[in-house]
Amino acid sequence: MSTASTLKFYATDKTEIAPAIKAGYETLVNGTGADAHMRGWMNWAAPYLKSEEYARLKKTADYIIKNFKHAIVIGIGGSYLGAKAIIDAEHGDANAFDLPWKTNVHFVASLSSKEWNNIEHIIGSDSFCIIYISKSGTTLEPGLALRYFYELHKNLHDKEPTVYAITDKCKGTGRALADEHGWETFIIPDNVGGRYSVFTPVGLLPIAIAGIDTDLILNAVAAADELCSSTIDNPAVDYANWRFEQYQNGCVVEMMPVNNPELRSFAEWWKQLYGESEGKDFEGMVPHSAVFSMDLHSLGQYLQEGLRGIMCETFFTWEDSIKVTFPESDLKDGLDYLSGRTLSEVNNAAMEGSYFAHSSIGDDPNACSKFICSKGIENLAYAMQIFEWACPIGCYALDVNPFNQPGVEAYKKQVKAILNEGKLNS
Numbered sequence: 001m002s003t004a005s006t007l008k009f010y011a012t013d014k015t016e017i018a019p020a021i022k023a024g025y026e027t028l029v030n031g032t033g034a035d036a037h038m039r040g041w042m043n044w045a046a047p048y049l050k051s052e053e054y055a056r057l058k059k060t061a062d063y064i065i066k067n068f069k070h071a072i073v074i075g076i077g078g079s080y081l082g083a084k085a086i087i088d089a090e091h092g093d094a095n096a097f098d099l100p101w102k103t104n105v106h107f108v109a110s111l112s113s114k115e116w117n118n119i120e121h122i123i124g125s126d127s128f129c130i131i132y133i134s135k136s137g138t139t140l141e142p143g144l145a146l147r148y149f150y151e152l153h154k155n156l157h158d159k160e161p162t163v164y165a166i167t168d169k170c171k172g173t174g175r176a177l178a179d180e181h182g183w184e185t186f187i188i189p190d191n192v193g194g195r196y197s198v199f200t201p202v203g204l205l206p207i208a209i210a211g212i213d214t215d216l217i218l219n220a221v222a223a224a225d226e227l228c229s230s231t232i233d234n235p236a237v238d239y240a241n242w243r244f245e246q247y248q249n250g251c252v253v254e255m256m257p258v259n260n261p262e263l264r265s266f267a268e269w270w271k272q273l274y275g276e277s278e279g280k281d282f283e284g285m286v287p288h289s290a291v292f293s294m295d296l297h298s299l300g301q302y303l304q305e306g307l308r309g310i311m312c313e314t315f316f317t318w319e320d321s322i323k324v325t326f327p328e329s330d331l332k333d334g335l336d337y338l339s340g341r342t343l344s345e346v347n348n349a350a351m352e353g354s355y356f357a358h359s360s361i362g363d364d365p366n367a368c369s370k371f372i373c374s375k376g377i378e379n380l381a382y383a384m385q386i387f388e389w390a391c392p393i394g395c396y397a398l399d400v401n402p403f404n405q406p407g408v409e410a411y412k413k414q415v416k417a418i419l420n421e422g423k424l425n426s
């Protein structure tokens with residue numbers, strides 16, 4: 001089981017816990033804040049490990065692996081980002097490659113004709129099932145993808161596809177369709193919102209289909225819950241406190257550099273968690289991300305010498321579990337000193353060097369903090385749960401509701417008006 005030692009948090013300017021953060025932590029733990037009934041994710045993992053639904057979920061994943069070449073995972077926002085974060089971290093970009101495990105997982109989370117077309121092209125005439133994930137069961141993007149791939153299956157294979165619906169227990173079109181067609185369902189609990197749902201069936205079914213050990217993950221998440229609920233001395237509070245201080249100092253952007261492209265989706269998940277939770281009531285830092293070392297050759301310049309006082313940086317390094325060693329070579333390239341050393345060593349030097357340069361060199365350098373996460377997918381899951389704890393603590397410190405997203409409705413209204421009436425709704 002994971003412990004706090006698998007994730008370390010460091011900051012250039014570590015200070016006492018601010019009273020507002022202490023109050024935010026107490027508000028979260030005691031359930032006295034806005035939408036406190038949405039804290040179901042806080043102690044979900046330990047009991048879920050022993051539940052009948054989880055045993056069924058693992059059996060279903062095994063069945064899918066044995067019977068389908070592809071799983072089309074349909075969902076948007078919190079209904080896919082967490083699963084994609086974990087799967088990409090373990091295997092690389094899940095939509096980009098023909099992956100080495102038996103069932104390829106394809107996420108359909110865009111309105112990109114090219115992306116849908118590419119997936120259609122990759123699956124060809126192979127067998128596929130559909131995993132439809134929508135808590136509300138009324139979101140346009142997943143609704144359209146379901147309709148499209150459902151009909152595609154009927155055209156290709158002359159029968160309805162096998163659909164698994166992860167949705168509300170009684171509301172929404174997803175639930176109604178599942179009941180009508182007899183699809184197997186898994187429940188998104190009422191007390192868990194989309195962006196906090198990665199370790200419910202929303203994330204667990206795709207993750208299990210991708211051949212990743214969900215027992216390990218849930219045990220790590222349970223360990224994070226145990227730590228965060230039992231003491232204020234935990235990395236979630238330290239991180240919430242650090243970024244709260246940067247915000248009070250005037251920072252309006254929080255940049256998260258990650259150390260590998262396979263963490264790009266993890267950073268996307270983190271951006272959604274913070275963007276939708278904190279960005280309301282005219283509050284919150286813009287969550288932004290970069291992939292180092294690649295982006296050191298683009299955004300790196302701005303981070304080092306761009307406009308000052310607006311940005312802080314939270315580096316996230318997940319230790320590599322793969323070893324690539326540089327060979328001896330007769331190339332006269334001046335790189336002999338690296339023969340026998342590993343790619344991870346060079347990558348770590350890029351993270352460490354840029355952390356020092358951004359936080360310590362030049363006039364008014366950026367405030368920086370860093371997480372170092374041990375290798376192993378369960379440790380990344382542990383870190384994700386720590387972020388889930390940190391986020392509402394910081395929101396409550398700003399008197400912001402961490403669990404709603406009222407601003408998302410404004411654009412949806414316009415989309416419907418354009419499609420239904422051919423004009424904007426002013």
Ligand code: PA5
Pocket residue numbers: 076077078079133134135136137138139142193194195196276405
């Ligand atoms: O975090 C959230 O609640 C949102 O991002 C939702 O996950 C997203 O809008 C998708 O909603 P639904 O699962 O109802 O289709």
